[in-house]
Amino acid sequence: MRRHNRMLYRIARSILRDDADAEEALQEAYLAAYRNIAAFRGAAKLSTWLARIVINESYARLRKRKPAVVVSFDASALSVTEVEAVSDESERPDMAAMRAELRTLLARKIDELPEQFRTVFVMRDVEELSVEETAACLDVPEATVRTRAFRARALLRESLAREVDVATVSAFGFDGERCDRIVRLVLEKLRQP
Numbered sequence: 001m002r003r004h005n006r007m008l009y010r011i012a013r014s015i016l017r018d019d020a021d022a023e024e025a026l027q028e029a030y031l032a033a034y035r036n037i038a039a040f041r042g043a044a045k046l047s048t049w050l051a052r053i054v055i056n057e058s059y060a061r062l063r064k065r066k067p068a069v070v071v072s073f074d075a076s077a078l079s080v081t082e083v084e085a086v087s088d089e090s091e092r093p094d095m096a097a098m099r100a101e102l103r104t105l106l107a108r109k110i111d112e113l114p115e116q117f118r119t120v121f122v123m124r125d126v127e128e129l130s131v132e133e134t135a136a137c138l139d140v141p142e143a144t145v146r147t148r149a150f151r152a153r154a155l156l157r158e159s160l161a162r163e164v165d166v167a168t169v170s171a172f173g174f175d176g177e178r179c180d181r182i183v184r185l186v187l188e189k190l191r192q193p
Contacts, residue, residue: 001030004047007127008054011137014122015058017111025061029054044136051137055119109159117152124149 008029012022033040033053040049110118123134124145131149135142 004050007047007129008050010122010126011051011119012054012058014110014119015055015115016061017118021061022058025057026054029057032057045133048133048136051123051133052139055137105160105163109156109163112159113152113155117148117155120145120148121152121156125153 005026009022009026012025012029013019016022016025029050033050040046044052110121113121119138120134123129123137124131129137131142131145134145134149138145
């Protein structure tokens with residue numbers, strides 16, 4: 001379980017977009033794998049077999065959800081515990097905070113990807129599974145995995161670029177205290193002999 005936990009959790013999280021649901025799906029998938037271990041023939045890797053079980057469990061949970069329920073994902077409420085950041089004690093607090101904000105933004109943008117692209121993106125780019133492994137887990141052709149991965153990266157780039165464009169407009173803010181301070185200092189200098 002420890003060997004496959006991170007990958008399987010991330011796959012479930014990419015489908016369900018909820019930390020708690022992903023954990024529950026993973027637990028149920030492990031139980032299903034344990035109950036059906038005799039069915040594992042070794043034709044595929046154990047990780048591929050487990051991933052397929054997690055995917056099936058995650059989709060089953062999605063089908064059980066009521067379609068009329070809309071869940072809002074607040075970026076400040078997102079957990080980034082699935083991202084294992086290496087802690088450097090010498091890292092400045094501002095840099096650690098910036099890194100945490102970037103992880104939160106990236107997690108939010110990945111969550112916004114359409115499901116079929118999101119799952120392939122997590123499997124290929126986050127978990128670094130091969131095209132062949134991803135295709136086997138999702139039971140789709142390798143060409144489909146390549147296409148979805150390419151499209152997911154393009155959509156993610158576009159989404160992040162829009163976010164940066166919006167942030168660029170407000171960069172180097174000048175309103176408020178800074179503006180008032182400069183005006184005050186210039187007027188003080190003008191009043192001096």
